[in-house]
C-alpha cells in the first residue's frame with residue numbers, strides 16, 4: 001500500500017498537533033500504561049518543543065481519510081544537547097554540530113493495521129527527501145532490538161550508547177544515517 005503523504009512545518013503545527021497526539025496515544029497505549037517516560041503529557045510537551053524548533057518538519061501518511069502514521073524531526077542546533085548523554089567516547093568532530101549538519105529524527109510511528117506494509121519506510125524516506133543535511137540521527141531503545149534491526153536494514157549505523165539527561169530516560173543506541181543530499 002502506498003500512503004498519501006502530507007508535509008507540515010512549524011507554522012502548521014497547531015493544525016496537526018491533535019492528530020499527532022491521538023496517534024501517539026493509540027500506538028504507545030501499552031507503554032503509556034507501564035512506563036512514565038512514555039506518558040502522554042511528557043510526549044505532548046516534547047512535541048511542543050520539537051515543533052517550535054527552527055526547521056521542524058513532519059510527514060503524515062493517509063490511507064483515504066485515515067491517518068496511518070507519521071514521522072517528524074528537526075536539525076540539531078550548534079552545541080546540541082542531543083549528544084550530551086552519549087556514553088561512548090567518539091572523536092569530537094563526530095558530534096560537532098553547525099545547525100545545518102544533522103537532522104534528528106524524533107518520532108516515527110505507524111498504526112497497527114498499516115505495519116509491515118512498507119508505510120513506515122515510505123514515511124521515513126518522504127521525511128528525508130525534503131532535507132538538505134548531510135546526515136541524520138535517531139535514538140532507539142536498547143530494549144527494542146527488532147526496531148534497531150529495522151533501522152539497520154534501512155542503512156542506519158549505531159554510533160554508541162546514549163542515555164538522555166532527563167528523568168526516567170532509558171538506555172538508547174544513538175544511530176546515524178548518511179543523507180544523499182548532504
Ligand SMILES: CC(C)(COP(=O)(O)OP(=O)(O)OC[C@H]1O[C@@H](n2cnc3c(N)ncnc32)[C@H](O)[C@@H]1OP(=O)(O)O)[C@@H](O)C(=O)NCCC(=O)NCCS
Pocket residue numbers: 027108109110111114115116117118119120121139140141144146147150
Ligand atoms: C517502528 C515502526 C514504525 C516500524 O513499522 P514496520 O516497518 O511496519 O515494521 P514492524 O511494525 O513490523 O516492526 C518490525 C519489528 O519490530 C518490532 N517492534 C516495532 N515497534 C516496537 C516497539 N515499540 N517495541 C518492541 N518491538 C517493536 C515489531 O514487533 C516487529 O517485530 P516482528 O518482525 O517480530 O514482528 C512500527 O513498528 C511502530 O510504529 N512501532 C511503534 C513505535 C516505535 O517503536 N517507533 C520507533 C521509535 S525509535
